[in-house]
Amino acid sequence: MNILIANVRNLESAELKVLAGELSKKHSVTVCSLEGSGRQKGNAFSYSGFPIKFKQISNYTINGTRIPAYKFQGTPADMISIMLGNIMRHRKPNIVICGISNGISLGTDVFCSSNIGMAMQAAFSNVPCLAVGVPMQLGGHKEADLLPAAQFIAKNIEKFAKAKLPTDTFLNITIPLVKKYEDFQGVGISSMDNLTKMTRYLEKVDCKGNPYYWAQLVERESSSKTEVAPTAGMAYFKQNYIIMAPLTYNCTDMASLEQMRKEVAK
C-alpha cells in the first residue's frame, strides 16, 4: 500500500520515526513534516500570496530503508494540500496518517488541533485518513514508549484503508501510552466529549510595564452552556483502551436546519 505520514513536529521526531519504521516494513511510505512548531494551527492556510517553501530530503532513512521525505515551512493544511495536490498527485496514497501527535484531541479540541486540521484537509480530497494521538509529554516521547501505538496502526492499516466509511469522514484515534502491546485492553468506538480544554491566559507585565498574555489550556468549567453529554470514551481510555471516533467535516446542524426551514416556509 502507498501510505503518506504527516507530522507537525519535525522529520527527526520519535513520533514520526517509530510509525514510519513500523509501516515501512510492509508498505511503501512517504513522510512529510513541518519545520518547527505547528501546535494548534487548525485548518489554517498561508493566504498571503507568497509561495510555500519545501524541501525534499534525499538521504532520509529509517532502520536502513530509504524513505521519500519532505519538509515544509507553512501550515499543516498547506503541507497536506501540496502533498496531495501536487507531489503525490499521480500516485495518490491509499491512506494518510497524521501523527503520531504528541497530545490528544478531545471534544471541541478538534477544531484547533493541527493534527485534525491535516486529517480534515486529506478528507476533503476523499483520501481515507487517520489522525492518531497519544497523551502529551513535554519535550516529546521516547521511541520505545510509542512502539505499541505504532504496532497497533501497522497491524490494522489495511482494515483502516478498506473500511467503508462515508466520504466526509475521517478517524480520530486516541491511543493510551502503555509499556508493551499486551497492556492494551481493547479497542472502543466512542466520542470523547467529556474532557475539553479551554484557552485561558496568564497575565504578566514586561520591563516597561506593558501587560502580555501567555495562553494556557485549562479544563473546561462544567457550568458552561455548551456542555455536551459525557461519553464513556474517557473512562475506557484510562483503562488502556484505544478509542476510535469517526468525525465528519460537515458540521451543519441538520436538526436546527430543518426547524429553520419550517419557520421560513411559514
Place this chain on the structure above:
Amino acid sequence: MKILLTNEAGCFHPGIVALAKELCKDHRVCIVAPLNRQVGSGHSLTVDQRPLHAQQWYVLDNVKIWSVDGTPCDCVALALDKLLLDKPDLIIAGIDPVNNRGNMVYTSGVVSAAMEGTIQGIKSMALSAAIPNEKKERAYRPVVKFVSRKLEYLAKQIPDYGMLNVNFPEKFKPKNIMPAALTDGLLDNEYEIEVNPFGSTFAWLKSPLMEFGLEAYEQKGDLYWLKQGYITLTPFKLDLLKGEALTALQKAGIKL
C-alpha cells in the same frame, strides 16, 4: 445587548467599523480584533510560540477598540478571559468581504472566531458578504442595515450548542433568506513548483484556493442559494461525531 465584534481582516477594516458604527446606536459594542490581516488563519491559536499583546485605541466615540497581535480565535479567547469587563451576550465575527461557504469554512478566521466563542459558551455568529470593493465603508451599508434591523431574528436562529454562519450575496433582497446546509465538493488545490536562484523549492498556488466543482452546485446547499441571490443561514454544531459511520467502523473489524 453587549456585543463583541471581531474579524480576520484587522481591527480597522471597513467591514467591522461600519458594523460597529451602526450597532453602537442601540447596543454596547466592543471590537477586539487582530492588529494585522489574518486571512485564512482558521482556528489557529497562538499557544507555545510567543505571548500575546493587546492595545486599546480611541478612534470611534462609543466603541472601545482593542487590537491583539494574534489570530481571530486568540482575540475571542483573550477578550473573554482578560480584556472585557463583563461577558458579552453575543459575539459577531465579520463582516468578512469574502463569502465563507462550503467546506472552506474551516479555513476562515471569521467562522472559527465564532466557533471559539461558542466553545467558550457565548452565542456567536459569523457574517460574510461578497463585497466587490472591500476597502470602502459604504460598500457594506446594505449588509449592515440588514444586520441591525434583523439582529434579534438572527440571534434567535443560533442553535443551542452551536453557531450561525450567515452569508450575503453581492446583490440581495432582505426578504430572500434561505437556511442552507454546507456544500461538499472542494477541489484539490493545484500548485506549480519553482526552484529559486538559491536552489530552494517553492510551491505556488496555480488555481485560486478553495474552489468547488460544478456538481457542488447540484447539492442545493449554501453555494447554490448564494448564487441564486439568497442570504443563507447555516447552523453549525460543535460535535463532529458521525453517527452513520459507527456501524461501518464496527464492520471493519479493527482489533488488537
